Amino acid sequence: MNQQFDFFACVVDGEFTGIVGVAKTYEPLIAGMNSNPTIIPIKEEQLSMLQLGVIWDGTEFKLTEE
Secondary structure (H helix, E strand, C coil): CCCCEEEEEEEECCEEEEEEEEECCCHHHHHHHCCCCCCCCCCHHHCCCCCCCCEECCCCEECCCC
């Protein structure tokens, strides 16, 4: 299968640091990448709690309150 990707240049403080490719099938991630995202390093243990709709408050990830 020939996977298609969208590509994004990573820039930190105006300096190019690398390229990230995202498979076109990950539409929510591509939309986020097109919106000047904030990238947060996470630990492997956090992978299971992260889902669309979780909010980063500047310090930690929190479930949205409805």
